[in-house]
Amino acid sequence: MGLVSSILIFTISLKSYYLKVIDKRIFSLSFLQLFFVIISFTSLVICFVISDFSNETVFNNSHTNKPIFYKISGTWGNHEGSLLLWLLVLTLFLFLFLLSSRGEPKQYRALTLVFQQVIIIGFFSFVLFTSNPFNYLFPRPNEGLGLNPILQDPALAIHPPILYVGYVGTSLIFSATLAAVVENYISKDWAKNIKLWILISWVFLTIGIMLGSIWAYYELGWGGFWFWDPVENVSLMPWICLTALVHCILVFEKREILKSWTIILSIATFTLSMCGTFLVRSGILNSVHTFANDPTRGVFILSFLFLLIFLSLIIFFFFNKEDQKDNSKVYFLSKEVSVLINNWFLMYFLSVVLIGTVYPIFLEVISDNKISVGPPFYNKLIMPLLIFFLVFMSIGPNFKWIRETNINNKFQLITLFLVSLFLSYFLFYKFGQSSLTNILLLSASLYLFFVTIKDFFSKNLYNFSKKIAHFGFSLLILSIVLNAILSKEVTANLRVGDKIDFENAKISFSSIKSIKKENYQSIVGSFTIEDKRKIYEFNPELRIYDQPIIITSEADIKVSLFEDKFLVMNTIKGEEYFNVRYQIKPFMIWIWISTLLLAFGGFLSLYNRFHEK
């Protein structure tokens, strides 16, 4: 295995050579690099599959009686392996970029390559010096320590690779932007080319976040899907930034305005991804998802991050030439301005998330005060402005480029607004809750929902992808809001045989049994819930894993179109009682469906791009 590492170093030195050479050899060299990374990655996977415990990473994170699927996914379920995966995606993307950008100017491609190599070298040395996945253990242990069982899950097995594709895509956007700035190649052609990569990263990031969220929903056993946990925030930040960039690049492609802003956004997106890696990998954050804590790693990423920011700032200030010919007139009622407003709000949301995540760390360093910034903070700061954001999002996309002279569907828009206001008031009246924020938020999301549906019926078929994505977003917000307002739950300590009443239904705990599984002991409770129409059987499970010994609880979820029924049980130490929590969560499934629609919208736009060619 040491051999592979030395090959890796060899590749780095080869790559540095690029700085001078710009010709056909680049292809073969970057293929070579990709090839070596693939070899080292595959060999790590093989080590995991055959349970080669002389490898330290395998020893720390695997176990012989783990199912084969999780042996493979265990490869990236740890710090070292996940970095190797990161490198793999990084080199793969670079190679794909080289293949796909044949039509671009040579200088630009080469420079992109150089910047990308700086990043790759950074990560290579990070892997080699602080977290080598191929460390050798001499007296070969007979058994490994095992993978944390909450990570043994299908959604989480594919979550990291997909998320990483999204993250790494932003690195390519970063390099390409810097290269274009230096070469003064920021133009419509450039926008067209880079849009491809922006969309790819955006789609993957969206799906990656969704998978993580689904996992948190059913595996962590709390019944929530978003906790405003630092690690979640860290993946949300590049997403918000990318979303802003997707919109911004459209404006740039059409009108060549907002040039500097586009550049800043591209740089910011990647910086945020890197910050994310730093915050997660250094273990500074107190989070449910933290698996690796090592200060030296943190210092390394931090200095690397500063280097990159420094580099990009220098390039931005010295090379970015502001267009003197200001040929573009911008009118207030136009698509450009509505995209600008979209960016304005998105940047606000971004700043809320960023400050909320980072501020406690700084405060602790400066004043020794430990504070927690939790969901209430984000809700209070984001919700009020989300209302306006949704309203703007309903109206804005209807504007024409340059200048909207007459809004011919004014009547429709106002009617729909009144309808949604009325409808949400009615809903609240019926369910007996009233809070001004909630009513307005619901009406705004309903409004967006109606408007996006209406858009499907309008004649022009172009921009179908946008309609899908916007519709997906409206559905997402709508289902999140309804879910938050209408969820119901009960928590109780029950013994076998106990019964409780909840919302016109009877919950009874009928029996419990214990089953031995491949790598865990399973305790399955059996519950029946009887309401007026139907009897439901619930079998929540407690798993006691052998290696390492950890108890996890698996919720039993009955998914239906309108609501999820969610039942989970937990042990109470030294007692025969179990802590049982039953939740009714309306419209859960629509949260996932709408996120998929959102991603599908992006995918469709990608598809169209290829079709144009």
Next chain:
Amino acid sequence: MKILKFLFILFFIFNINNVALAKSNDQLELKISKNLRCLICQGQSIYDSQSDFAVSMKLLINKKINEGLNEKEIYDLLIEKYGEWIVYDTNLNKNTFILWGLPVLLFLIGGAIILKKLVFRKV
């Protein structure tokens, strides 16, 4: 700028509105336990956790509610005992005014920049 002022005022109205009181003691207990950090867990709330600490905290909250303390009094009590780290909903004080103010400030600055650009272009 009028619009901005308007937004600003609305924003604060919403926040006051958000502090609507929970209806019954049960709901109050849920609300409080969701807003407290389990100090021995990694990033879980008291509500989500099954650790000994969380369980005893839930009992404590229940007891205090029955004693007639209101939400804020319970938070104050816990902050005095465990420090501000335990409460997810940070108060506005001299340590956190940047936390609350900076995003809003950035929003206003952003708005000002956009307005300025638009106005200049028209001339």
